Amino acid sequence: MQPTTPAQQEIPVWKQEGAEPFLQIQGVTKKFGEFTAVDNVSLDIYKNELFCLLGGSGSGKSTLLRMLAGFENPTSGRILIDGVDMSGVEPWKRPVNMMFQSYALFPHLSVADNVAFGLKREGVARAEIKQRVGEMLEMVQLGHLGRRKPSQLSGGQRQRVALARALVKRPKLLLLDEPLGALDKKLREETQFELMNIQEELGVTFVVVTHDQEEAMTLATRIGVMNHGVIVQTDEPHDVYEYPSSRFVAEFIGSVNLFEGKVIEDKPDSVRIKSKEAGSTLFINHGISCSPDQIVHVAVRPEKIRLSHENPGQSDNCLSGVIEDIAYMGSLSLFRVKLASGKEVRITQPNFDRRIGERFTWDDKVFLHWDEESSVVLTS
Numbered sequence: 001m002q003p004t005t006p007a008q009q010e011i012p013v014w015k016q017e018g019a020e021p022f023l024q025i026q027g028v029t030k031k032f033g034e035f036t037a038v039d040n041v042s043l044d045i046y047k048n049e050l051f052c053l054l055g056g057s058g059s060g061k062s063t064l065l066r067m068l069a070g071f072e073n074p075t076s077g078r079i080l081i082d083g084v085d086m087s088g089v090e091p092w093k094r095p096v097n098m099m100f101q102s103y104a105l106f107p108h109l110s111v112a113d114n115v116a117f118g119l120k121r122e123g124v125a126r127a128e129i130k131q132r133v134g135e136m137l138e139m140v141q142l143g144h145l146g147r148r149k150p151s152q153l154s155g156g157q158r159q160r161v162a163l164a165r166a167l168v169k170r171p172k173l174l175l176l177d178e179p180l181g182a183l184d185k186k187l188r189e190e191t192q193f194e195l196m197n198i199q200e201e202l203g204v205t206f207v208v209v210t211h212d213q214e215e216a217m218t219l220a221t222r223i224g225v226m227n228h229g230v231i232v233q234t235d236e237p238h239d240v241y242e243y244p245s246s247r248f249v250a251e252f253i254g255s256v257n258l259f260e261g262k263v264i265e266d267k268p269d270s271v272r273i274k275s276k277e278a279g280s281t282l283f284i285n286h287g288i289s290c291s292p293d294q295i296v297h298v299a300v301r302p303e304k305i306r307l308s309h310e311n312p313g314q315s316d317n318c319l320s321g322v323i324e325d326i327a328y329m330g331s332l333s334l335f336r337v338k339l340a341s342g343k344e345v346r347i348t349q350p351n352f353d354r355r356i357g358e359r360f361t362w363d364d365k366v367f368l369h370w371d372e373e374s375s376v377v378l379t380s
Contacts, residue, residue, distance in 0.1 A: 012236070013046040014222065020083075022047040022205055023068070023173060028077035030063055030229075037063040039229035040077070045222075050199050050206040052216040055226035056252070061209045064226075065175050068207065069098045082172055095172035101181050103162035105150040112137065112146035115165045122169075136164040139198060156187045163195070167202060176208045180215060192218045213253050217241065225249050241301075246380045250299045257305070257345050258378075259298045263290055271377055272316070273298055277343045283316035285372040290379055297378045302348040304374035307335065307360060312369045319368040321345065323360060335360065337368060 013019050021044035030038040038060045045051045053061040066072040068079060070091035079086045081095060097118075105114050112133055119129045137143045140160040150158055159179065166174055179195070180188045196219060199206050210216050216223050217237045224234045233245040244250035247258065261275030261282060273282045273296060282298045290296060312318060324344065325336040328351075335347045345368060360366065 012221070013049075014044070019046060021045060022049075022082055023207070024078075024080040025064075025068075026078045026080070028064070028067065028074045028079060030060075030067060030072060031075045036229055038067070038074075041229070041231055042077075043224060043231060043234065045205065045207065047205055048203050049221045050196065050208065050219055052208045052210055052220035052223045053226060054210055054213065054216040054223050054253075056211055058228075059226040060229035061211075061226045062177060063229075065098075065177055065207065065209045068173070069096055069175055070094050096175060097166045097169055097171040097173075098175040098177065099162050099166040099179055101178040103150075103158050105158060105161060105165075107150055110147050110149060111142060111153070111161050114150065114161055115168050118165065118169045132168050133164075136168045139167075139201070140164045140194075155183055156191055159183060159191060160194075163198070167198070167204065171204065173205050173207065176206060178210055179208060181210075181212075188215070189218075195219065217253075225252065227252075243376055244299065244378065247297055247299075247378050250376075250378060255302050255346055255348075257300045257302065259300070259343075261296065261298060263288075263292070263294050263296060266290060266292070270372075273377070277339070277341050278319050279340050280319050281316050282375065283372050284375050284377050286377075288377045288379060290377075294379070298375050299378055300370055300375040302334070302346040303332075303350075305345070305347045305368050305370050307337075307347055307349065308367050308369070309360075309364065311367050314369055317370050317372065317375070319345070321366065321368065323362055323364045323366060326360070326362060337366060 023045040025041055025043040028038060028041045029036065041064060053064060055061045063072060067074055070086065070089060086094060106117065115133045115136060116129050119132065134143065137146055140163055142157060142160055145153065145157065150161065153161065180191055183191060192215060208219060220237055222234060222236055223240050224231045225240065227248055233240060233249050240249065241253055244253060250256045259275045259278045259282060261273035263271060264274045265272035268287045270283065270285050271288050275282055275298065284298065319339055321337040321339040323335055324338045327334040332348050332350050337345045337347060339345060347368065
């Protein structure tokens with residue numbers, strides 16, 4: 001095996017030529033009677049990744065996770081972990097552990113005994129159990145709470161006990177099903193970074209299932225967006241947000257404004273679109289694959305749009321309308337502007353100072369404009 005060079009280390013492993021996937025999902029389908037929960041999914045996940053399966057209810061993400069754990073068997077297709085086909089391998093024989101949303105802690109056992117439970121079942125020596133449990137509790141910052149019962153802990157502490165119990169057996173792959181769903185917003189944000197630090201320190205491959213877009217964007221090295229049993233896009237968080245592959249992804253990840261229009265100019269490095277909804281021509285500085293006069297959608301994120309009282313004087317990507325609603329959200333303000341076509345556009349602006357209410361108010365006529373690189377064309 002060739003040693004990894006510094007240049008290779010700067011490139012994510014999934015972009016390195018010849019890199020071997022740690023987890024391979026090959027054409028996996030899962031049917032429950034006539035219903036197809038997972039539809040011919042193929043996916044490669046690499047060692048030490050923190051990969052998020054993101055989707056709404058019924059998208060198939062939890063079913064896929066359960067097949068990785070061995071709790072469900074694929075109707076067709078294969079799952080390989082570290083090069084070994086998992087077909088017919090029982091859950092307890094897989095190099096995998098799973099952390100459930102409910103945490104599933106034993107209420108009658110102490111924190112330390114909860115963490116030690118799996119090791120005791122495997123017959124690990126008592127001295128080694130004590131050492132490994134102690135190390136793991138210190139890692140999740142619960143070393144001083146080993147004698148407490150789960151009922152004496154906060155929600156965040158119970159979450160960390162469940163994580164310690166899942167990791168103490170040193171699995172090659174850890175599966176997490178909505179791991180932060182039971183926590184409040186502030187605690188969830190803090191725990192996200194703890195989870196990332198623990199994953200990086202241990203070097204265990206994590207696969208996280210979540211419906212929370214912000215959670216996936218914060219945690220993941222890569223995101224697989226699922227819809228109706230299919231992975232519709234797999235990319236790094238930045239690319240999923242900035243370059244969605246479809247209208248579904250654009251609307252599911254964050255907030256977006258979509259303008260329907262017809263292609264009137266198609267060049268290799270740019271495209272111009274006439275949009276009745278926008279009341280303007282929209283220019284994008286990247287080419288697309290389309291037919292003449294094709295109907296497409298232009299996606300613009302709210303934070304990419306600038307507001308002004310004066311016409312900026314640009315012919316493309318410049319709309320006008322009236323402010324219908326304003327929502328002050330602390331760090332930013334949200335504006336809803338109604339165009340002459342009747343379409344409503346969302347704009348967010350950071351509150352750098354305390355005078356934003358003095359600059360824009362209800363019923364103001366305003367101009368909306370953005371740069372040519374700030375939007376993306378969606379053909380599906």
